Amino acid sequence: MPTSNAHPQLRIDIVSIFPDYLAPLELSLVGKAREAGQIDVRIHDLRDCTQDRHRTVDDTPYGGGPGMVMLPEPWGDALDSILGSDPSRTPVLVVPTPSGERFTQAHAAKWALGDWLIFACGRYEGIDSRVMEHFGERIHVAEVSLGDYVLAGGEVAALAVTEAVVRLLPGVLGNSESVVDDSFAPGRMADLVEGPVYTKPPLWRGLEVPEVLLSGHHGRIEAWRLEQAHERTRTRRPDLHGETPSGDMAD
Numbered sequence: 001m002p003t004s005n006a007h008p009q010l011r012i013d014i015v016s017i018f019p020d021y022l023a024p025l026e027l028s029l030v031g032k033a034r035e036a037g038q039i040d041v042r043i044h045d046l047r048d049c050t051q052d053r054h055r056t057v058d059d060t061p062y063g064g065g066p067g068m069v070m071l072p073e074p075w076g077d078a079l080d081s082i083l084g085s086d087p088s089r090t091p092v093l094v095v096p097t098p099s100g101e102r103f104t105q106a107h108a109a110k111w112a113l114g115d116w117l118i119f120a121c122g123r124y125e126g127i128d129s130r131v132m133e134h135f136g137e138r139i140h141v142a143e144v145s146l147g148d149y150v151l152a153g154g155e156v157a158a159l160a161v162t163e164a165v166v167r168l169l170p171g172v173l174g175n176s177e178s179v180v181d182d183s184f185a186p187g188r189m190a191d192l193v194e195g196p197v198y199t200k201p202p203l204w205r206g207l208e209v210p211e212v213l214l215s216g217h218h219g220r221i222e223a224w225r226l227e228q229a230h231e232r233t234r235t236r237r238p239d240l241h242g243e244t245p246s247g248d249m250a251d
C-alpha cells in the first residue's frame with residue numbers, strides 16, 4: 001500500500017470492551033485513509049486480556065459509591081502487549097474521560113504530526129487511576145474530554161478524536177487548502193467558528209444567497225467571511241470571544 005511520502009504512516013490502536021462500536025472506522029474518510037495505507041488502525045477487545053472464566057473487566061470501587069471501576073490488570077496486559085509490538089514508534093496514550101482536559105483542534109494538529117495513538121476506552125465509572133499513573137511514567141498520557149457532558153464510555157470520543165486527527169493528515173482531504181478555513185484552524189481562525197455557507201440554487205424557498213458571495217470579488221468575499229465568523233463566535237461562543245457567557249440557558 002502506498003503511504004504519503006514525507007509523513008510517516010499513523011498507527012492507531014483502540015482498546016475497548018465493545019470493539020464493534022468502532023465499526024464506523026471502516027467508512028468514509030477514515031475508511032478511505034485505511035484503504036490507502038495512510039493509517040494503520042487496529043482494534044482490540046480488552047476482554048482478550050482477562051484471565052478468568054467470566055472475562056471480568058470491572059469491580060466495585062474502593063471507598064464505596066455507585067458503579068464499577070475497570071480493573072488495572074487487563075488494561076496493563078493489553079497496553080504492554082500493544083506497546084511491545086513496535087518499540088520504534090513514539091506513542092501517545094489517549095484516555096477519553098469527562099474529567100480530562102478539553103480536547104481541541106490543537107491536540108488534533110499535534111497528534112497528526114505524530115506516528116502512534118493508542119486509545120484506552122473506559123466504561124462504567126472509569127479505569128483504575130494507577131493505569132494512567134503507571135503508563136504516564138513510560139509514555140505520554142493524555143486524558144481528554146469532548147465536552148461538559150457524560151457519555152456512556154470512551155468509544156464515541158475515540159471515534160471523534162480519530163476523525164479530527166486523520167482529516168489533518170497530508171493527502172487525506174482532497175483539497176489540501178480546505179482545512180485552513182476550518183473553525184479553530186491555526187492562524188486567523190484559531191479562536192473563531194466558521195460562518196454560514198451556501199450552495200446552489202441562488203434562491204431557495206424565498207431565501208437568497210448573500211449577494212457578496214455571487215460577486216466573484218475574492219477580497220470582499222474573504223472580508224465578509226471573516227466578519228461572519230466573528231459575529232457567530234460572538235453570539236454562539238462568547239467563551240472564545242473573551243466575553244463572559246450570560247449563563248442564561250433558557251433557550
Ligand code: ADE
Nearest residue numbers: 096097098145146151157
Ligand atoms: N467518556 C465519558 N464522557 C466523556 C466525555 N465527555 N468526553 C470524553 N470521554 C468521555
